Amino acid sequence: MLTAKKEEDITEWYTQVIINSEFVDYSAVSGMMVFRPDSYFAWDTLKEATDAMFKGAGVEDVYFPLFIPERFLLKESQHVEGFSPEVAWITHAGKSELSERLAVRPTSEAIMYDSFSRWIRSWRDLPIKYNIWASVVRWEFKHPTPLLRSREFLWNEGHSAFATFEEAEAEREVILGIYEKVLHDYLALPGIRGKKTDNEKFAGAVASYSIEQLMPDGWALQGPDHHSDGQNFAKAFDIGFVDKDGSRKYVYQNTYAITTRELGAMVLCHGDNKGLVIPPKLARIQIVLVPIFNNIGKEEVLTYSRSVFELLKKSFRTHLDDRDEYTPGWKYNEWEIKGIPIRIEIGKREIESKSVTAVRRDTGKKENIKVDQLTDSIKSLLEEIHSNLYTKALKFLESHTFVVKDYEELKKHVGKGMIQAAWCGSAECETKVKEETGAKITNLPSNAQDRAKGEKCIYCGKEAKHIANFAKSY
């Protein structure tokens, strides 16, 4: 049972929902969590869908070691600086101390690029478009939250190498397009695509782009991202090739990722005071059948329920909840906490009218559906649920995106949503705003940049170069 209300205490609500729904659990290791069947199914589905799109874009899956020799991690200075405070180290094997410490990967550049440097010889070896599905460990000292900030999380790590800067740049559109499609089609979540500022870019990158998402408490969460590494890593790891003209050049590289954090975003955005609301495509169980009987009509109801179950099972992930020890009302509540998209109630009335009663998780609306139209009706109902979830999330994002012209106005909206304001591009102004308001620049929204012309910086008043999206951020 949930006691916290989402609109009153969202952090307590979040904890109660993910635990009580048996979505995830805490583990004995601080900051590290357990994916139970429902959350792992959702991730696995997301992963398979993303992977299929990657493969469509010519990306190949590989796997690299979990451990990275210390000397590799030290090769790119910004990279080291960014990650070293959070690295977990392997120092011993059994009782003997290792001659060189091994880092548990916080990200895989250092181990992958050592191989890249040996594999790439000629322009004919390029481009390389590799991806690994893996988990990484970042020993965060901020208070960990399951899915949103875990010390170990699952993700994809795309790593590409190109002969030219132009080719590398062209990849960004493809990958971010895939991520937006995954967010839209599977998680039913919108986002704001844009460039990160130099302060906020990935450690070692030349430029980072992200999809920023807005949570119901008015805070922003960084979603999937894509980084242009330029030749930084290529120079540090000596990834060179002989070009057509006979000269030796360094490759241009990109990296990109989507993580299990998205499941946290899904919980926050779609969930309600009854529990989780899982978008149909990510639901391990899409439809749950609850037979309603008393001792007299029991067999009849169960027989009818089983026939409906056999029918639905052919097209949907369906579960028949014929447990005898719980009442229908109890079952309704349980499946609602778990966020199952559709509940079907079957009792005497439904048998008489050769129908079922379907109840939507997202709206709670009940409707009677004749059995001979069941498969088609359920199919469109699931689609409706998905698009309703997306539309609601999009409306929330739109109604909580504030375009502001002066600093006082910006301050008023901090913590209440995305705040778009003109910015001169200086790190000083960015830092001052963050210090004074707590809001940072999440990114520079791609679709808003044409509005920067003629505007003045929200902080210093000098000529603006960008429209920046300010928000308090997870």
Add this chain to the structure above:
RNA sequence: GGGGCCAUAGGGUAGAUUGGACCAUCCUACCAGCUUGGGGUGUUGGUGACCCGAGUUCAAAUCUCGGUGGCCCCA
């Protein structure tokens, strides 16, 4: 990075100020049975816990120190 609060069955709690009567309270969960069944049925019986280590004491869930873990606020 700084400050504060907390730790008792699977979950939530009482017991602590005043160390003893506590083989530790209550709700929930779990197991067995009966009952019930269109929004968390009722009932009987049962299972299950004092975060870890050291100290003080005749006696520690309770006091002291250390550790570990969790939560909140500020940067």
